[in-house]
Amino acid sequence: MHILVLGGAGMVGRKFIERLAGDGGLGGKPVTRVTAQDVVVAAAPPAAPFDFEAVVSDLSIEGEAEKLIATRPELIVHLAAIVSGEAEADFDKGYRINLDGTRYLFDAIRKTGDGYKPRLIFTSSIAVFGAPFHDKIEDEFFTTPLTSYGTQKAIGELLLSDYTRRGFFDGVGIRLPTICVRPGKPNKAASGFFSNIIREPLNGEEAVLPVSDQVRHWHASPRSAVGFLIHAATMETAAIGPRRALTMPGYSCTVAEQIEALRKVAGENVVARIKRVQDPVIDGIVAGWPRNFNPQRAPALGFKAESSFEEIIRVHIDDELHGTFVK
DSSP states (O other), X not given: OEEEEETTTSXXXXXXXXXXXXXXXXXXXXXXXXXXXXXXXXXXXXXXXXXXXXXXXXXXXXXXXXXXXXXXXXXXXXXXXXXHHHHHHOHHHHHIIIIIHHHHHHHHHHHHOTTOOOEXXXXXXXXXXXXXXXXXXXXXXXXXOSSHHHHHHHHHHHHHHHHHHTTSOEEEEEEEOEEOSXXXXXXXXXXXXXXHHHHHHHTTOOEEEOSOTTOEEEEEOHHHHHHHHHHHHHSOGGGGOSOOEEEOOOEEEEHHHHHHHHHHHHOHXXXXXXXXXXXXXXXXXXXXXXXXXXXXXXXXXTOOOOSSHHHHHHHHHHHHSTTOOOO
């Protein structure tokens, strides 16, 4: 099996490729080749049992998608995107990367023809939903995003369903919760503080909390995100039906509950490293996001996530900090 990972140098892409290297196969089939595309060089996983190729390119440039699929990968994982805060700050760049790049990819597959019909996983976002919300967002809730990023992802979902309906590829859309705790350095996502207030204190560093303690949000760990991709790649897709975008399971909690979970796991000294500095721009963006969900379709189809925020913190400590932290 040949797998193409778009956005393969990003956190989720890197972890997905590392999981493939560890498993050696996918769905009972050996993985023989992985191509990781991004605007920077993707690192090869250690001791990979497959051929690995890192491709540096920009998917939003016409003709790039055709080059990437020329070898007809059986599975395409589309993670390439710019994140919410950057898409809001740079309107043109957001639509160019998040929408034009997606459309170029879909059309490149369609125009290949000759029986080529890969499994295509499109990573969407809960940002496709906009206020006013129900207390818990059901699978049938309409998509009326209140950010440019959410709009770009919602359009991608519609294209995914239509191209799948027309038989051009076998698409699965997964609406990711906010992935927390993200390892590494802060990025430009407006949601970045959800990870920052856990990651930096566990590393012995101060973190800034730019919103109220009462902000509620929907989370899943990086480990769960990789699990979503693995399941989407191997499941029987006929059961999804014509609505190809699925809201992934997750855990809803307030920032105050996040902090309390950190206190239980790591202690008061770690929590004391969180500093409150209100940011009206971030506050305004977050106010338009959904807070809680009641997904039925994805869990029924076999997708799984954590059931507490303490569990999410412990996953981070185990996977990223070798089981320890700065007390």
